[in-house]
Amino acid sequence: MTSIRRRLALALCLGLGVLLLLGLGGLYWGLRGALVHQLDETLLAIAHDLEADLRRGETPMIDSAPPHSRDPRRGQRYFFQIADHEGKVLHAQGLADTAYFSPRPERRGGPVFGDIVLPQGEPGRALLLMAKSVSTAGGPLRIVVATDREALAHVLGTLVVGISVLGVALIAAIVAFVLWALRRELRPIDRLAGEAAAIDARSLDRRFRLDGLPAELRPIALRLNDLLARLEESFARERRVSSDLAHELRTPLAELRVLAESALKWPDTRDPESDRDVLAIATHMDALLSRMLLIARSEEGRIALTLETVAVDALVREVWSRLEERAQARGIVPSVAWTPLPASADRVLLRSVITNLLENAVDYTAQGGALTIAFQVENPATAVVVITNAVADLSPDEVPRMFERYWRKDAARGSGAHFGLGLALTQRFCVAMGWSIQAEMPQPGLLAMRVRGPLAAPGR
Incomplete structure (x- = not known):
């Protein structure tokens, strides 16, 4: 080495x-x-x-x-x-x-x-x-x-002997000085190595000390500290994911166990409704696992893309037509300025993105709340879709966490309609297409989801 x-x-x-x-x-x-x-x-x-x-x-x-x-x-x-x-x-x-x-x-x-x-x-x-x-x-x-x-x-x-003796003595002194100087000057590297060796998955909160480091090593220590901060955040997120996944699976598995125990204990009183409950629970778990697999594939870059020119406004109209009845039941009437907006995207992935955003807007908007859909052009080669809806119990501090897997407001955990994976999957789909998605609160009680992508070239 x-x-x-x-x-x-x-x-x-x-x-x-x-x-x-x-x-x-x-x-x-x-x-x-x-x-x-x-x-x-x-x-x-x-x-x-x-x-x-x-x-x-x-x-x-x-x-x-x-x-x-x-x-x-x-x-x-x-x-x-x-x-x-x-x-x-x-x-x-x-x-x-x-x-x-x-x-x-x-x-x-x-x-x-x-x-x-x-x-x-x-x-x-x-x-x-x-x-x-x-x-x-x-x-x-x-x-x-x-x-x-x-x-x-x-x-x-005599001169040769004297110079030779002097040379040998000076060479020995040079070797000793070089070894001493290197040991002294490389001590900060040894310290960094020792601190790095003491860090493992259980001590990611540690940071490299910057005091006493030479100017050449300070940028390295700073980058390592940034890396440790990201690793700590990533490990904490993974722990939350594991905990949330266990929470998501615990309830349906407990329900299945109760149904199985009841069927074994009272086989003569078996109700056909129990089979429908088992099917619903299995469907719920299958959907959850399918979402998890899609996220894993998107993170590994294994999603096949077919980029084409997509009429974003027409796609939004198509998706909304399937949600309109649900929105009317909640008293939600969207405000939409239908503007032609051609963009370069994968039609299937973009439909999934729009569907997830509109479903969330319909399900989480308060009864009779406002819902706005806007189509914009920026820069001037960027297509933008903005979906804004009224929210009652969301704070600005919680907005950055919306794209974390399994994150949901506590009040929504009891609902089986959402897994807390939709926005995480939506973000992955946007990244895969070369798009971006941003959540913001332009004012209290109002959430705006802004999706950006490349505008399609004319004639395509």
Whole structure:
């Protein structure tokens, strides 16, 4: 499993380690260059001294520096060779006096510096200087000054050891610091993980603490808290659904049990009305389960749609014709402004939506109450159907709960005509068609159900 902590630790250690190695390497080569330059400057000073001896007509020679002096030549062996332009050795000390001795050149302008192998087979450093102030008929004399590299190699070896030890110590310190810093800076993530691990279905009321969280984690914690709030609401709704479902099934099952016990106890007095009661109870339970299955299918997106142009006003007129007698019995006369309203919808689902809304309006409107149906166009590509009816016992706080499954006013629980599933199913059907439904109370005692959908294009 990929670990952010491990990947960060590896990346930081590798990155800082490479930078450290580059820095120590640069330090080594810088110090080495400085030491070699100091040695070259010493060789050049000796060459100038030898040139001065030649100008004065003295025998050239190299004076040894006292071991404890500050002269760069202390403890160092130096050799020289002076030859004419033909390579004839005129003066020499420690170098071959029978042939011209020249280093492998590393040009730096005037003098030539280079690494050589001394006659004793030791590695050395040498300088070639053309003494223009002292010349023969054929040209200037050539002065070669050399020294062994033993002291330089010793210093460089000590430097390598010191830098290596320093590098190992710094790498260990880097690793320790990176691990400590990651453990410290990733502590909020560990805290979030611990809080998340403590949350289960029984503790959805918990929330992630925002105090002490860095700016990068606060949005995540906020989104998680929002998710927990939605989960808590969803679980509470499911618990209410289970409770309401048990309530819905308990009454008909109890009735069936009473009828069955009565039939077993008094078989000779069996009343045919009991069979009709059993059939009615079974029909009621079948309708309830059918509504539940429709809601489940709509939530899973398993409803087949056939979108077409539907004359919404004609569909409303058709549905109302079947409810008109029931409405007249309750003294309800609708106020309708019949306006053509073509919309894109599934005819079967839209009929179910309109039927459920009009049935609710007829059944829950007070005796002789007002009922209004309006057809509107918005935006200008949205078809709107507004069904408004008078309600006596509904508060604005209860309106958002109307689309919850099994929600009904307590006074209506005793009625078998409604299950509390109609509006939930209506909302699912609207969503499946790409429509929307909204419940609102424009004024106290008046409920408006507003259904919106795409207006059909002309000519369709």
